[in-house]
Amino acid sequence: MGNDFDCVDIYKQPAFQHPFLRNHKIQLVHLDTTQDMTFRGASARISLYNLSLQADQFSISQIWLRSGPHDELNNIQVGCGVYPNLYGDSQLRLTSYWTANGYKTGCYNVNCPGFVQVSPDFPMGSTFGPASAIGSDEKLDLLFKVQQDRTTGNWWLITGDNHILIGYWPKNIFTHLKDGASLIQYGGETYTTPNLMSPPMGSGRLPREHLKNAAYFSTIKIVDSEYNEVDIQRGDMKTYILTNPNCYDLLYQGYEGKQDRQAFLFGGPGGQCGP
Template structure:
């Protein structure tokens, strides 16, 4: 149980800290701009999911959502997450043959699978996590905001690789964190690409998420396993497999475009992924399940997290290659944006960002040097092979 709970508990961390502008990457922009054959991909719904009535989904078992009225669409207008480029029109594909659920129903992970992972946090969480002690075998390579201000969202292109060797209780994540509140009451939404055999039963990348409203004391779970996340999209949902395509692109360089935005009217936190027709509204975390995130986020992080028990070691992160190599071999985050206190969507400012890594650069690393041209804009390379990364 303790090993499963480690999946998203990276809150109290001893990092080494480097100013985001401090690394000199003279050929990084050239490496980025050489690679034009990226493909944006969407999750695939398979037999692990069933279609159920939209008001019968697990979210409405939450005591604070008994009388909740579903918001079918965000109040802001539909838009693409970023300006679409000519190469995207040629290479973007939705790798999903399933037409999704019929009207009035949404895809939810099968009940049997939900029950297998639906643990009671208040009873099963180890004492060391209640005291916010970091597990020494949990490692991070992240870029995070530094100003003490309010954010209402974040977005990024996140690379997805389906050839990571992750086994047993290991996991490897590439995700966005949105957090607020003191550590003892921490509110957090985390979403991105996750490889976790113990949770998903395979070593494939999934659209993975986690949330908590009290630093994992009594609330929080993966995806939509426990009551909380409200699903509205008939086909795309949390926990689905992300299936890269290798036709006409760089092997392993597919990406998924993810955005989490707080609705300025309802206060709910919406999850969007980029589709061929623009931004697809997957669903939302209702404001009612949070205390501090109701007001916005005070911290945003982008990057990787990995865990491996001492007898196995740490798994690969990103693509498994260190970012000191060229772009085609490295994991990446591109088009990093935040939604500021006035609900304006802006590229991150390098002056306001710091990079962190808590291992030697032989295990994992992160290289960020600001703007990387019109295609990638604010972007960084990250990841590494893992191994015996120390404590």
């Protein structure tokens, strides 16, 4: 990761201005947890692929942590995304979003008060280094983890093999997530205006092209109500494909790979995907 960003005093960032500390097409494929329990976090390794998008499009591979009824939904979204209107380019970047009231307010990254940045080296919106190449046997991915602190209740964003602490969402900005998440989702989301084709997701290739070409989530875990990090069981996952499967698809078979961990392939080329 790397980019030039202005430096500010950690206590003068927008997060501390919070009193308690957008009609377009959206396509989505994801895995949901179906357990009736409280979650204290979620993590996965997400493959890194560069995509070329136009303005008024985005494509993000991410983890969602949710709690609360629809109108009061508390939500944290974290992953890697291409979003020209947000960043001014088509580079793959560390991207997050949060809301505490069903998307009536909230924002990406640090574009409104809320997220507290603590890492001086990897700010929200950082670009990633080398990405995976279609057809290559060498795949590049990155660990993304969001976990609630047992003592403070704040939600930490952690990335990389060295478990870098990027920053946190204070528990007091939430009404429901402060008590833990009730739903975890993993997958991809794309956006476009009605006059444009839907953009690619993941690597831009469908899961039926297998690991050599398709994007993936691997080593998928949750943090349970007792703050234990555990693998999700296949019976506790549900697959959603909310669009034409020739545009985007998802292939989940449970435990896979040398590490014998939960993984799935996802994504696709987009195109004329319907309403």
